[in-house]
Amino acid sequence: MKAVAIINLRVSEEMKRKLTNLARTIGASQTELVKTAVAEKLTVHEAERSELSASIPDWVPEGKYVALVRGAVAAAGDSVADVSCAAAAKFPDDPIRVLRKGKRIKPIHYAFMAEAPMKCWKYEMVETESFPVIPATVVGRKEVQTLCSPDTASSLTLASQHLIDNAELQPDATESVATAAGLVKMSTYKAVISLPIGRYQAIVASSQIPSILPFQVLLGRNVLDKLDLMTLGKSKVVCLKDP
Secondary structure: OOOOOOOOOOOOHHHHHHHHHHHHHHOOOHHHHHHHHHHHHHHHHHHHOOOOOOOOOOOOOOOOEEEEEOOEEEEEEOOHHHHHHHHHHHOOOOOOEEEEOOOOOOOOOOOOOOOOOOEEEEOEEEOOEEEOOEEEEEEOOOEEEEEEEEOOOOOOEEEEHHHHHHHOOEEEEEEEEEEOOEEEEEEEEEEEEEEOOEEEEEEEEEEOOOOOOOOOEEEOHHHHOOOEEEEEOOOOEEEEEOO
16 A cells, blocks of 8 residues: 655645635646646656766767767667667657767757647757757557657648658648748658657658757647647756646
8 A cells, every 4th residue: 555645735825716716627626736736846857857978988989979878878870860769769768868979969950840647858968959859659550769859830740751751651642831931842641649648640741850850750739739748948858748
């Protein structure tokens, strides 16, 4: 039997009134609301406090990219995307640090389209640059594990053509998509996006996502509108919850 502790909490009358109204609205008890809020705060805090190792072992060949998890090399390869996806497949809940042996990775700026528990991940570090990434599996005729990053400015979810081909996604249509460079024709595909909090049917558009970035999918609002997203820039933590 799990041990249960009791915590006495004093709140103002105004907060108690708001808590009572909220509990009545969503059909939960006040105790359940407080427990959920505390659990979510602890989840964010634990992700924020995760350590990111930054030491490359001597055996790593010159010029190779390495993904470090828990102080050890989780993957080594020829691109940021490859080692990030390999490390996330082995350790989906641990923070990842990517470095290159020898010449440092040049910073890259990116812009593409200007009760389940909450899950949180520390931003991935690539040298000194940070990226909010989430483990994902793109499902077509085949399943491909990858990393995704949220893009609230995009109505469609975007994926690299390489990933689309590997997952053998089925074509859907060709769409005219408004971008900062004007209208662009994009091929779209039917897919299932599997995240640690659930699976989502989505139309995915093909995009040029370079392998120097750790992710190969940008989650657009056709997926993000089905869940709750929280990005804590100062803490460098990204969280998802299926409401």
